[in-house]
Every structure is written in structure tokens, then in C-alpha cells.
Amino acid sequence: MYTVVVLALPDAIAFDMATPIETFGRVRLPDGRPGYRLVVAGHEPSVQAGPLRLAIDEELDAIERADLVVVPGRNDPLQPSPPAVLAALRAGAERGTRIASICVGAFTLAEAGLLDGRDATTHWLAADELARRHPAVRMNPDVLYTDNGSILTSAGAASGLDLCLHIVQRDYGVAVAADAARLAVAPLHRPGGQAQYIVRNRATSRTSTLERALSWIEANAHRDLTLADIAAAAGMSVRTVTRRFKDETGQSPMQWVSGVRIRHAQDLLETTDHTVDRIAAQTGFPSTSNFRAQFGQLLGVTPGAYRKVFRPQSSRV
Structure with a gap:
């Protein structure tokens, strides 16, 4: 069984937290055993996630025992992340722990330096800003998710589900992932390289001379x-x-x-x-x-x- 730690950040997007909890939490192996143990961890006893206040199961040291850490987006991804969170993510990455971001959670990974020199994506509306703030990241705003082996990122909210199903397939194969997809009423195979269905032809200035x-x-x-x-x-x-x-x-x-x-x-x-x-x-x-x-x-x-x-x-x- 793999242990998945869902990181609870201040001002987290509730949907981004719920996606890995629901997807991994419902995975069952052929013999009926659960495929994942879910833990919600953070550096505070509770966090505000939109209109919800969430109690935290464990502290950040849970990352030391994790096989996978999932970092949700925050409603304001430009706010600095708590230093303790960044340090815990860096330490996890050094140990080889898989770390995945949902949507604008990629900003937290980039802030920790985990995306430098790696392919990454995020919600298409935020992609230009992430690239501007972190030029060492190889941004690809036109895909659903990226998989660098131990560091993974996904685009907008629904793409987080695609990434989670991709991880289940990596861990347990197609049959188990297909069952998880059916429970989520979602297609199993939307390749990471598939576009975000967005044509990004937006002028850069609201006072465009064009x-x-x-x-x-x-x-x-x-x-x-x-x-x-x-x-x-x-x-x-x-x-x-x-x-x-x-x-x-x-x-x-x-x-x-x-x-x-x-x-x-x-x-x-x-x-x-x-x-x-x-x-x-x-x-x-x-x-x-x-x-x-x-x-x-x-x-x-x-x-x-x-x-x-x-x-x-x-x-x-």
C-alpha cells in the first residue's frame, strides 16, 4: 500500500484537495484491499480552504513517510508559501519521494525549486505568470499534465483527476486504474500531452492598439x-x-x-x-x-x- 500525503496549505483550493483524496481513497486492489493510505498534513492544526475550515490529520513530518505528496493549488498562488512547507517538500524530493501538484499548486513546487530544469504545466491562465517568476522552469501550458518521474504537475482542476488516474495506472496497472476511473465517472486515458482545449490568442494589454x-x-x-x-x-x-x-x-x-x-x-x-x-x-x-x-x-x-x-x-x- 502506498501512503499519499495531501498537503493542506493556507487558502488551499478545496476542489484541488478533494480530488486526490477521493481518487486515491477509493482505489481498491483485485483482492479488495485499499491501494492507498490517505493522510492530510500541514504545518498548522487547521487551514481555511475557501469557505471550508479543514482539520489537519498530521504535521509536516508525515511527508517523511509518504510515497506521494500532492500539493493543491491556492486561491492566491502568488502568496509566499510557509517556509516550513517548502523545506519539507525539498527534503522529500531529496529522498526521492514523488511530489505532484494540482493546478496552480505548481507555484508552490516552483517556489521550492523543484521544477527548475523540468517540464511543468499549470492552469493556462496562470502559465505566463509562473514562467515569468520562475524562468528556469520549462513551462508547457498546452498539456494536461507532466510526469518527470518523481515530480509531476497538472493543469486545471479536471486535469488533476487525469494526473491522479495516471499515477494509479503507474502504481497498479490499467485494470485497477480503470476501476478508479469508473468510480470517478471519468475517462481513463486522456494523455498528458493532450491540449488543455484552450486557444491562447489573448492580447497582452487591455489598451491594445490592435x-x-x-x-x-x-x-x-x-x-x-x-x-x-x-x-x-x-x-x-x-x-x-x-x-x-x-x-x-x-x-x-x-x-x-x-x-x-x-x-x-x-x-x-x-x-x-x-x-x-x-x-x-x-x-x-x-x-x-x-x-x-x-x-x-x-x-x-x-x-x-x-x-x-x-x-x-x-x-x-
Whole structure:
């Protein structure tokens, strides 16, 4: 039996704490024995987790006996973590204890120096900030989870469940993990490399000089657009609009257009039974094959696979 310590941090996200407790706590081996022993540990007798106040089972020295430590996100991940917690995590990592983070719990791991030089992910909204604060981390904001062997990270809340099931499969194999997935009413296999289903084409400034152009693209992305069309809509030269897009979005104008088209296609895949061919035409892609290629490149799944996740009652692809 593996011992899992769920770390109780001040201002922890309750969902992030509940995910490993419920997932690992319900794992049963073929002979009926539990697969994991669950412990909630912290450096204080109790912590506030949103509207909940949680009593702590054990102190931080429980980490010394852990096979796996799970670090939940905090509602304000930019707040410094208690030094005792960081020291305990570093000591656990030095012993080879597996340490996993849920969502923005990656900030705590990064603060402890455990992600330096390693692949990591976190919620897509927080990924840029984590990368800015911890440049030694190899951030990958477009995956569901990362597994570096002893250090693991996951993206948003649901990805924490994916990571937990991945760990169960590592520990006990596919059959036990499949049973755990059925109990959670969740798919067993969502690979860590799968995208977070987010097209990250957001301008970096709320006072963007491209506001006029971005609004125009949003309304006209279904048309056969050219760079000259975008420049005219922005009231700039082609050279200037290209430079502004690079400076303010990190993308070329046509990359931005592709992102808008993909977002519009996501909406149609989620809300209609239109065929993929029809959606490709409706959203401005020159061909269905081009749509499939760009969708897969940005999101890591096919349009049909995406629809099965977000509109499972539909059978048309």
C-alpha cells in the first residue's frame, strides 16, 4: 500500500484537495484491499480552504513517510508559501519521494525549486505568470499534465483527476486504474500531452492598439482574409500591423485569425450537430483537411475527438 500525503496549505483550493483524496481513497486492489493510505498534513492544526475550515490529520513530518505528496493549488498562488512547507517538500524530493501538484499548486513546487530544469504545466491562465517568476522552469501550458518521474504537475482542476488516474495506472496497472476511473465517472486515458482545449490568442494589454483589428477579425474570420485585409481594417500598413501583432500578441496576424477560427469551430462542435466539413466552411478554413490539421496542431486532438468530449450525445463527425 502506498501512503499519499495531501498537503493542506493556507487558502488551499478545496476542489484541488478533494480530488486526490477521493481518487486515491477509493482505489481498491483485485483482492479488495485499499491501494492507498490517505493522510492530510500541514504545518498548522487547521487551514481555511475557501469557505471550508479543514482539520489537519498530521504535521509536516508525515511527508517523511509518504510515497506521494500532492500539493493543491491556492486561491492566491502568488502568496509566499510557509517556509516550513517548502523545506519539507525539498527534503522529500531529496529522498526521492514523488511530489505532484494540482493546478496552480505548481507555484508552490516552483517556489521550492523543484521544477527548475523540468517540464511543468499549470492552469493556462496562470502559465505566463509562473514562467515569468520562475524562468528556469520549462513551462508547457498546452498539456494536461507532466510526469518527470518523481515530480509531476497538472493543469486545471479536471486535469488533476487525469494526473491522479495516471499515477494509479503507474502504481497498479490499467485494470485497477480503470476501476478508479469508473468510480470517478471519468475517462481513463486522456494523455498528458493532450491540449488543455484552450486557444491562447489573448492580447497582452487591455489598451491594445490592435483593438479595432481584433474586433474586426472576430466578426470576419469566416471570410477568406488576407494580411492586406487585416492591415486595412486596422488602418495600418502591412509592415506596421505585423509588428504590432508580434509585440502585443506574440503571434502573426494570420496565426491570430487561425486561433479565432478554431475558437468559433469549438463552439459549433460543442453546440451543433453540423458535420466537420460544414464547420470548416462556416469558420473560414480553405478546406476540411486544412481545418483538421490546424485544429490538431493547436489543440492536440481531432475535431471528432473534441466533440466526443464536449458533446458526447452527438455521433456525427
